[in-house]
Amino acid sequence: ALALALALAAGRVPAPPASAQTAGPDTLPLAAYANRYAILAMARDATGGALWAGTLGGVLRWDPVTRTYAGYDVPDGLAFHQVRAVAAAGDGAVWLGTSGVGISRLGPDGRWMTLSAAPGGLPSGAISGLAFDAAGGLWASTLDAGVARLAPDGTWARETVVQGLPGNEVNAMRLDDGGRVWVATTEGLGVRGADGRWRAYTTAHGLAGDHSLAVDVDSAGNAWVGTLDGLSRRGADGAWSTRLAGERVQAVVAGDDGVVWAGTPSGLVRLAGDAEQRFGQADGLPATEVLSLLADTGGGLWVGTPAGMAHLAPDGRWLAVQPSDPPLDMLVTAAAVEAGGVWLGTAAGVAHWAPDGAWSAYTVAGTAGGLPSAAVNAVAVAGDGALWVGTANGVARRAPDGRWTAWRAGPEGPADNFVAGVAASPTSGDVWLATFNGVSRHRADGTWVAHDQASTGGGLPSNRVLAVAVDGGGGVWLGTFGGVGHRAADGTWRAFTRAATAGGLPSDYVLAAAVAPDGRPWFGTLAGAAALGPDGTWTTVTRASTGGGLPSDEVRSIAFDAAGGTWFGTPAGAAHRDAAGQWRTLDVAAGLPSALVNAFAPAASGDLWIATAGGLARLRADRPGPRCAAALGVAPDQAVASWLEPGGTQLYAVRLPATYDRLEAHVPDPDGTLDLAAFRGCDAATGAPAAPDGVGRLERGTRRLTMAGRGVAEALFVRVARRDGAPAARYRLHLAIGRVTTCLTCGGRRGFLPWLGAGWGR
Template sequence: MPLIYSHRTMPLWLGIMFLCALNVAHANTSTPLSDYFKDTWSTHEGLPHNSINAIAQTSDGYLWFATWEGVARYNGRDFRFYERSDKTGILDSGIRTLVSDSDNGLWIAGVRGGITYRQGNLWQPQSAAASMVNNVLKDSSGDLWIAVEGLGVFHRPKPSIENVATEEVWVLQNISAYRLLEDSKGRIWATTEEGLYHLNGQDKQEILTKFNLPKLHVYSILETHDKRLLVATERGAFILEDNRASIVHPSLAGEAISALMEDDENNLWLGTIKNGLIKVSNSHIERLNTHSGLPNNRVLSILQDFEGSIWIGTNGGLVRLRKAPFTTWTKSRNLVGDYVRSVIDIDSDTVLVGSSEGLSLIHNNIARNARANNSAPVSVLSFAKQHDGGIWVGTYLNGLMLWKDQQLIPQFDHGNGLPSDEVRSILEDSHGNLWIGTTNGLVQRNAAGQQQIFTRNNGLPDNYIMALAEDDRGQIWVGTGVGVAKLTSNGFEIVPINNLEEAEYAFGFWMEEGYVWIATDRGLIRYNQQDGQLGLVGRRSGLPIDKLFQVVYDGTNGLWLTSNRGIWRVDYHEAHAVADGRQNEIAFEHFSESDGLASAQANGGSNPAAVAMDNGKLWFATSKGVAMIDSSTISQKNTTRLPLTIESILADGFELSANQQNILPAGTNRVVFNYAGLGYIMSSRIEYRTRLVGFEDNWASRGKNTIAEYTNLAPGKYKFLVSARYPYSDWNNADQVYEFTISPHFWQRIELQISLAFLILVILASSIKWRVQRLQKSELKLKALVEKQTYALRQQSEDFQRQANEDKLTGLPNRRAFDKWLSDKFIQAKQQQTPLALVIMDIDHFKKINDHYSHLIGDKAIKALAKQLKLLADHQIHAARWGGEEFTLMIKDMNDADVAAYCENIRHCIETYDYSDIAADLTMTVSMGVAFAHQVESYQDLLRLADQALYRAKEQGRNRVEIWQ
């Protein structure tokens, strides 16, 4: 009898079994879903299709996504597609499953039964299945198990010397199988449309009935970290243990679960067919759906990557949940108001938050209203701790109040002594004096209740008080809108911060023994208590901003600065070095919305706008909520080792294998390396450096650029090194190495150069001896002889020059001569703004000519084409042999349309030319790539674009002219 129930009518036995499953998740506190930062991708961001059927990460660090339009590989910046082709063995672009292994391998299978294995850069196509493959499993003995839609499951024994042929043994038939699993006990499980099967057991019967469950649609299976089996069915997710099934959570009764994953914190992640994503931690359920940022409620796949991020594949795109450095509380997380101006710590687990709409208390990461009653909201500006307990609260319209016992009690306002009701800073000093900073003066109330008001008339730089602090000497520091003053025994003394780039606004202080740090509108200013000297850390030292609101110290080695453009972290020791003048530049790390801030606009002008707690947690007031970061996580993040890979290597446009050494031909002009650091949390911030040993003595900084290009390399051996790091952390070891050799031309070979030099020396010595002998006979004969020898040497030099600039086979100028032309004419064209076009021409399928007719006929064919090109050469057109079957044309003073027509005419002439005098039935066609000087800024880029246009012409079928667009 079918099991039928709903969320409201859950069977009693299901509730009892739930109690047994409460310990599925780890006992430690789990990161709530709201603390994860969401990133999404769809076809708009480069995916080939929005349905993400499967996700895998290979051991080299790449992420792979299976879609209906092929496999997409992601390196943190862009996607590379692999589609149906003979090379890959993919029979159809529709991919259903991806399974990675520990050998940097990836199993890929799809809708037409195609199965292929990719290891490194090598594709190994396998024998296809009879229908769509839903899953592939390679078990511990090396056997392959294949789950097939509508047909069941078969396995292929591991090939051996005795058993070369592939043998398929069907263990389930005439049933749709979805997922396969080998558990820690070596049992092979298959989920199907008719329940769960143990494939290598004594029988192949459905086993859910043994767990008192009916034959349900079972979509997925997972072995948890504590060795329990978890199955996802059409009516919930169940733990199978001791012949008993326990539902993961009673609220999931009747929920169709499609995907399962357990993260490294032992939380369960469940994908549903129509209700989005579910996270189960202890007995706590959290949901993510289209209302909270999921692109589609049908979840197809889930993966946690090496960095701990959660990737979710849906029918509408891809989502990543990552633990951003910052956690932000807003009204959506029960904060009273979003516009937060001030924050103060109560204890290690609790902070008080002041916003434009009132007071919030955050205790153990849970926010609530800090006031016990529903009193009228109060716009809060500032805080200070009261020595007797409670928190002083400065307001925007209600003067000074006291928060105590969850009550907000009025204290002083304009009606009983304050010069203004707007209180932006408060300080209770070590002598029991209460200092109240208003927008119309500074108020001091002593322990006896006596009050005194200080204004510009008493030595303050301004009446608008924004910041108050007490230093280690007991002096009171006052920050205003036009400067800073400190209260000494002689009264208020102006601190001349305006001497540093005309600084005026003093928004906040941080005190340390011997120094006072001031956040101003011209950067971070340090005051030295010993000599009264001021030092500035600002734009001149590398900070990209001027206006800073607050500075806090994280207790280890970081100073954190708030601003309208995010939060910045600088090294404490470097800040001192810059302030002392011992260092010119300071490194910084910038945090904004992509790091978990709901808004990068931090608030200032009232205090404290940020607070550092003893446990390393830092809290910041922003225009959209209060943000918290655990400063210890920053140092952990910066020591993360990045997987690093060389993605492609091009030599004069031809791709080389990154897995082997290469000997490049003589005349190789351009070598390009494309590399990537496979970090995904901060991929846009990864920095690179490279070094080409044999060409460079030191590392070359590449910034965030992932391409290194080298041109005009001399013959010799080279070793390419690349290293990466997260900002301001240590560089990773350069373990990505590629070695190659560029062969010399024959005249560049050292043995030939030595022989030639020796020959010249012998001839020269003989000539000298002969001339000395002849000198005695006749001065006239000696002069004639000298002239004859000089002429011979000049002719020899000219012959060498001609050989160096002329192609021996065709008589056309060679690549070296053409490079010189192109360089000179490119500069001239740019200066005079005259048209200049570059054409790279390649004989189509030239290898077939050599193979079919012979290399001798191939040489004659090249000479015949060169002859045609020679006829074109004049003052406007330069032709050259580029190398092999490649030729180049440089066309001057001809507009783009005429160049295109001219090239098309050349192509047609070459195609229709009669080559029968060379070989019967011989025909030739060419592909041409064209680029124009006005499209680029350097002639190297002109070469690159023409080269790429030529590749496009080849890809589009050859025998065509392709204009770079």
């Protein structure tokens, strides 16, 4: 931190190692498509006039001259997907506050740097605000640890309720021209005077509500505070008043002309004196709700909404800016692969990605009701190429020629309007629907058949059906609220419950069903996953039985790859067990838009599409990136954990910049049962690592490894191995990169600088 701050004080930030914190999109095997519609924060570029917008899926840069935008996310070097704060520095750099990992800096040279939470430094990775003061210090407000300032001398100073803040949960921060720091917290408004003393204001003083969401200060010194209960004004004379009483005000801009703009869930409000004017979608907003506001230097106003941003010019004209890719809400609930691309079910309709990168959106209005509901639960592609869509209000079929047909509950439709799952039989052409009133079958001849608990003699253990899968023999497997139901090809039914299987099925609440290439049905439940073998025995997989290899017992989806591996989707990430029984996990740190994984869609190419609550991810099979064979790409400033059986190995790949001086890796090894090695390449014929370039040493219960840089950008590979005969156990590998940086104020090279990432040293 000291070297960084000294360089800041000299007006220059050294080339940051975090430019390699994740590989670029041309090499990274995991690509993310996240929600860039919800605009959480905005700032104008200090040099080029561009507008930077923080979103749920990275940051957008909007060029007002060319009216084009570019997006940046974790694969580009951003520390975390969700960007809640943006601040533009005078040198052209943009500082981005994320809600999970800390602060990222994108320099004018395109290089990235990340400041993570660390003892004595940034107190939290959940950033809500960023601002520079007149002395060159960087202020950061956090959602759980008060505020902190990075001084030009490199020291961090943290201020919390101990120093006088009304609360440590800070939702917004504003620095005024007089050097005061204003913070909107969940416990009231706080202001730090130029003398360094804090004063707190609550409803007892005149604030409309203690839970404050936004704050701004006009040139006259009047503070405007948005709260859950209205907009409050604290005059320069100390007098209080309230406008918009009872309304949630979550964004505010106070103009020097006396006009105040307030963002609410019900629209934009303009206050000029006693006059009040409201704006909504009919006036030019992309969506009714206003999430963020930014005053334009030319007298205009930028408005951030959940559906993009818009600019209101001084003459009253509106300009809407909405990213076109990907479309719709990126809470992705389902995914299905076809030869012509990938179909996605989202909370706002259906989206399609074509191999040429083009996106298409299908909504209820856009299909003239052919899509019966915007809330999509499941998608599946049938053998005839038709797309079937299960929604919260019926089911739809999109024919290969683009025509839509919708069915709702009834004799000529599904048994219930809530369709939770869809599966198409590859042999009969039938389509099976999991509904909340049993299972329905659409036959190839167009007729409908319903099956429920009563008609199956209890073979369907519950009418609340969540999942459906079809096997190669014509059988159908159903996950329900009461266990698993099976319909054989001859029409006979059988139920499997936790009690009947003696716990082989870990829970009767079954969320997912899938049939493996070997014919075994797998089920995801609230208490783990299980597979039923051909001899009737059950294989159960839980977090405990895998030593944490399965990150959560709530298994929401299951899929299989061509190499004999199995994927499990959980609220804590996507876990993979390979054919040898080794585990690895993909989560937000690895590039997923969200750790909550709802569905998988394996492609014939070997690609895996991952549907998450925050967007879509694609694990490329033809773009292994900086990997040897099946190595797992990781960020260099990161700690990763996994599980190793005796004799098992796990290989990690780290892509590093030319500016690094060394890579350090260490893994706790109190029993001396692990081996740690590093490689600079792989055998061209086998894809296996070459001879080790470095071997870890055991020092006081920790195995440590250091690899020196060579002044070139390169990929390094780190292998962890459990020795034969050692007990299976979990391990935690820590990685960090360092480099020699130049400090203009201290006469040259400063020596090794470790860049500490999340998990380092824990």
